[in-house]
Amino acid sequence: MKKYETEQLRNICLISHGGAGKTSLAESMLYDAGVLDRLGNVDNGNSTMDFDDEEIKRKISIQGAIASVPWKEEKITFIDTPGYFDFVGEVKAAMRVSDGALILLDAVGKVEVGAELAWNYADEHNMSRMVFVNKMDRENANFHEVVESAKQSLSSLIAPIQLPIGAEENFSGIVDLIKKKAYEYADGGKSEEIEIPGEMMDQVDEYREQLIEIAAEGDDELTIKYLEGEELTNEEVLHGLRQGVLAGKVAPLLCGSAYKNIGVPQLLDAVASFMPSPEDVSPQEAEKLASEEIVKIECDPDGPFCGLVFKTMADPYVGKLTLFRVYSGMLRSDTNFYNSTKEKAEKFGQLFYPRGKHLDAVDEVKAGDIAAVAKLQETSTGDSVCDKDNAIILEPVDFPKPNLKLALTPKAKGDEDKLSSGLARLSEEDPTFEVGKDKTTGELVASGMGELHIEVITSRLKKKFGVEVNLQTPTVPYKETIRKKVKVEGKHKKQSGGRGQFGDVWIEFEPLPEDSEDDFEFVDKIFGGSVPRQYIPAVEKGLREAKEEGVLAGYPAVNFRATLYDGSFHPVDSSEMAFKIAAGLAFKKGMEQASPVLLEPIGVAEVIVPDAYMGDIIGDLNKKRGRILGMEPKGEQQIVRAQVPMAEMFKYATDLRSMTQGRGIFSIEFDHYEEVPSNIAEKVIEEANKEKEA
Ligand SMILES: Nc1nc2c(ncn2[C@@H]2O[C@H](COP(=O)(O)OP(=O)(O)OP(=O)(O)O)[C@@H](O)[C@H]2O)c(=O)[nH]1
Ligand SMILES: [Mg+2]
Structure with missing residues (x-):
């Protein structure tokens, strides 16, 4: 591939609501730039960017994919992101390393939520943006309606x-309003310049006038000239618009059809003209590893090397593939580097430019560019990589x-090991997927962004690791405790031929204070040897084992004190085992008499939604037995804590999405245990006992 200077690079991400045509x-961009000699297609499963089996099967993008095209003097690298909400992590990663965002809108209907969210992310990063109204060939396509809707729900800065x-x-x-020229497309994506259709003339002049005014605002000298x-x-119009785009004040809007390959070359021209080069965006802030000092990293090919890993994927041919962006310096294949996040030295092997799954070997990669490398051991997504002498994060x-x-x-017994190694690999590739064993229930619990996300993971487990799994709602890690103080006897006595068994204990059970540090306390108050010394550890052991299964529904009993204060023994028949059993019997009896109750985990949830949804969200949280702790505004959103x-x-992610059409986000952290209301406790106990019988 031809070598490019940093100022000739354009890194953009394609973002939109699901299915807008990214x-x-x-x-089409790859085809029009001559990188592909055949136009693939999502519907036929042979597109460059949707190459993963799951993507082909479902006809949607699931992960970010990268490719570059040479376009006139520039190299345009784009990251195609998934539009489906479950894969928003991929969008965040792509946006982190892009200098501009190209937002696609469907020409039919109003602006959809996904585009709105994409716009908001771009706002958060103050990214330069452009808009492409795609699917102009579709039935009911209406350019002006979409533009109006975009101006209303995205921003008034949108300029056709x-x-x-x-x-x-x-x-x-299309008619190019800047050059005031028209292009007509024959089949196959080739266009020729034509006269602007006569009936469009008035409209063209009107739109052009508005555009020139916007362009003039981008630069002081132009403003004066214009006034x-x-x-x-x-x-001058191009220059003024570009200044506006770089400042995040103008978003040029174009239109076309990706499917029919109409308007795509003009779009590539516009990306090259308006989108920032890596040199145009403000420097990166970084933290020096040694001093924790905050420094600014300029995009300088002659500076010390540093880069950021934004994605890791499993490639069927080269194994683990790490994608990164270089922010400063120059990198060659087969060089050492330092992973400052992990504080470990590693070596880059052959460097590549990816094009979907296809990899083009490259010798060196410069500041501002995006590349891939195979088989890194220590490095994972989110890590900073740099020169050892200049370690920064x-x-x-x-x-x-x-x-x-x-x-x-x-599904199959004996697959446990395969399952956990498969899950570990998949969660390494995807930071929005986590797995862990619940300490109380022993269950393997997967956390994902939504049901489709988890479905894709299970499908990959089957295909790549040969493990089929069952999915269930996780078991709630209930616990049990007592509310009263009681004294009980536990006696184990057996006389069946040979040597007998005898153990006898009196134990007091009482609740511990709510805020006590330990879940369980054992106190030995035996004086005078009613229970001989050597059997006391067996009593404690018996209690510790017995408390793992409470008397109500078999959940662990917590937050109580057991005081051994009396008992008796037999000189021949007593044994450690007999005292252990006696302690277990005392536990059962004690719990039953001490008003046992069921406890459930309570979390603190933080839900962020636009104002309009507040009523629904609070109503729903109340229905879910939530207690609202407070609300506070955050921009045009509200934060509800409960x-x-x-x-x-467990499934709130799905509920929230349907209540807010995907506009809400939430987080929840475990906080404490609380008594389960009796009507619900009854049901839980009934269920648990049914299960036990089964
Ligand atoms: N009529 C028409 N259909 C299009 C056009 N562009 C894309 N499509 C169709 O729209 C559907 C979705 O296209 P994709 O390219 O997969 O859309 P996407 O934005 O990548 O979708 P996600 O990655 O799932 O968010 C496919 O069936 C395409 O054939 C277009 O310009 N016109
Ligand atoms: Mg896609």
Whole structure:
């Protein structure tokens, strides 16, 4: 591949609501730039960017995919992201390493939530943006309606720089408002310049006038020239618009059809003209590893090397593939580097430029560029990589925390090891997927972003690791405790031929204070040898074992004190075993008499939603037995904090999405245990006993 200077690079991400045509657009861009000689297609499962088995099967993107095209003087690298909500982690990663965002809108209907969220992420990062109204060929495509909707729900900064010629099946080309030229497309994506259709002239002049005004605002000199009534040249209009885009004040809007390959070359021209090069975006902030001092990293190919790993994936041919962006310096294949996040030295092997799953070997990669490397051992997603003498940590990707929880069990006995190693690998690739064993229930619990996310994971487990799994709602890790103080005797006596068994203890059971540090306390108050010394540890052991299964529903008993204060023994028949059993009997009796209750885990949830959804969210949290702790505004959103039983929240990710059309986010952390209300406790106990019988 030709070598490019940093200023000739453009790194952009394609983002939108699911299905707006990002992957199809990427395909057309590759084709129009001459990188592909055949146009693949999402629907036929042969597109460049949706290469993963799961993507082909489902006809949606699941992971970010990268490719570059040479376009005139520039190299445009784009990251195609998934639009489906469950894979938003991939979008965040792509945005972290892109300098600009290209937001796609469907030409039919209003702006969808996914586009709105994408716009908001770009706002958070103050990213330069452009908008592409895709699917102009679709039935009911309406350019002006979409533009109006975008101005309302995204931003008034949206500035059309093109108009479509025709629509729906008669969509045939575009008018470039800056050059005031029209292009008509024949089949196959080739265009020729034509006269602007006469009936469009008035509209073209009107839109062009608005555009020139916006362009003039981008630069002080142009503003003066414009106000003095002088005509701006095309170059000046381009320059003014570009300044506006770089400042995040203008978002040029274009249109076309990815599917019919109409308008794509003009889009590539616009990306090259308007989108920032790595040199144009403000320097990266980083923390020096040694001094924790915050420094600014300029995009300088002659500076010390540093980069950020934003994605790790399993490649069928080369194994683990690490994708990273270089922020400073120059990198060659087969060089040593330092992973400053892990504080470990490693070595880069052959460097590659990816194009979907295809890898092009490359000798060196410069500041501003994005590349891949295979088989790194220590390095994972989010790590900063750099020169050892200049160890710094760049801001990592802000991945969302997964909150939808499901318990996993292998369908076949004996697959446990394969399952846990498969899950470990998959969660290493995907930071929005976590697995862990619940200490209380012993279950393997997977946390993901949504049901589809977990479904994809299980499908990969089957395909890549040969393990089939069952998914269930996780068991709630209930616990049991007591509310009263009681004194009971536990006596174990057996006389059946040979040597007998005899153990006899009196134990007092009482609740511990709510805030006590230990779950269980054993106190030995035997004086005078009613229980001989050598049997006392057996009594404690018997209690510790017995408390793992409470008397109500078999959940661990916690937060109580057992005081051994009396007992008796037999000189021949007593044994450690007999005292252990006696202690267990005392525990059962004691619990039953001491008003046992069921406890459940309570979490503190933080839900962030636009104002309009507040009523629904609070109503729903109340229904879920939540207690609202407070609300506070955050921009145009509201943060609701509430204590809610964890049992009600395993699937909240799905509930919240349907209540807010995907506009809400939430997090929940375990906080404490609390008594289960009696009507619910009854049901839990009944269920547990039914299960025990079965
Ligand atoms: N009519 C028409 N259909 C299109 C166009 N672009 C894409 N499509 C179709 O829209 C569907 C979705 O296209 P994709 O390219 O997969 O959309 P995407 O934005 O990548 O989807 P996700 O990755 O799942 O978010 C496919 O069936 C495409 O064939 C277009 O310009 N016109
Ligand atoms: Mg896609």
